[in-house]
Amino acid sequence: MYSKPRILTILDIVTSLLFITAVALVFFYAPLEAVMGQVQRVFYFHVANAWVGMLGFLVAAISGVAYLLKADRKWDIVGLAAIEISFVFFLTAIVSGSIWARGSWGTWWTWDPRLTSAAIAELLYAAYFMLRQGIEDPDQRARIGAIYAILSFISVPLTFISIRIFRTIHPVIIGSGAASAEGSFDMTTKMLVTFMFSLLTFSFIFADLLWHRIRLGRLTEERETLRLKTLQ
Amino acid sequence: MITSLIQQAPAETTTYMVAGYSVIFGIMLIYIISLVLRNRNLKRDMQSLHELERQDK
Secondary structure (H helix, E strand, C coil): CCCCCHHHHHHHHHHHHHHHHHHHHHHHHCCCECCCEHHHHHHHHHHHHHHHHHHHHHHHHHHHHHHHHHCCHHHHHHHHHHHHHHHHHHHHHHHHHHHHHHHHCCCCCCCCHHHHHHHHHHHHHHHHHHHHHCCCCHHHHHHHHHHHHHHHCCHHHHHHHHHHHCCCCCCCCCCCCCCCCCCCCCCCHHHHHHHHHHHHHHHHHHHHHHHHHHHHHHHHHHHHHHHHHHHC | CHHHHCCCCCCCCHHHHHHHHHHHHHHHHHHHHHHHHHHHHHHHHHHHHHHHHHHHC
């Protein structure tokens, strides 16, 4: 009844292998950066974590639209799953970024446009869980959750473009950044390979975790239905 | 002139790298454990509810 699909097991294995390879690339293949030293290696997974964060928030916004159009609760389960995973990974990106900042900028935190917009985005999604907790009716919870997921997604492109439109010290790795950026570096081919592989790996991690979390969401719904049935 | 040609050594930032990856791996591990535990608890709940349902019949 609750057996795991074979393709999910295959995805688990492929994701694990990709993750081990990505870790090996970061520590043994990517060269040491000439100015920042070892702390620059945080960059590969820091960006990959932020990527998963933004990807999941996008999936949640799309699921929100799908729910509002079809009123099918499966889209609420997908949206909640995507936001939960992305919230965790975006938090990791913020904390690992702060550690990288300490090593390269000499400070844990600065109210830079990128750091500020990322913190606001994370807080907006933290409020999503609080909002859901406060609504008893499942359909109303799903509807309001969907609207909230769509509206809070506005913070994601703002966070992404903040380093491209404002004067900031946060480096822009892809494209040209502000002259005031600190911690920028020229990526060598090996660094670029490691970076792209990390992004691919974390995309797989996201897909794998999303599938597991959706299954968990479905099981929670089943339990609630069964509980109500038992109580009657 | 000679000193400007000498390559400066990279900054010693290994501690921050270790701290950064400890956070990344740590949070990921905690999240995966939470998924496993929630899944296990849910399955246990479902079994108990099914048993209750059978007893009622």
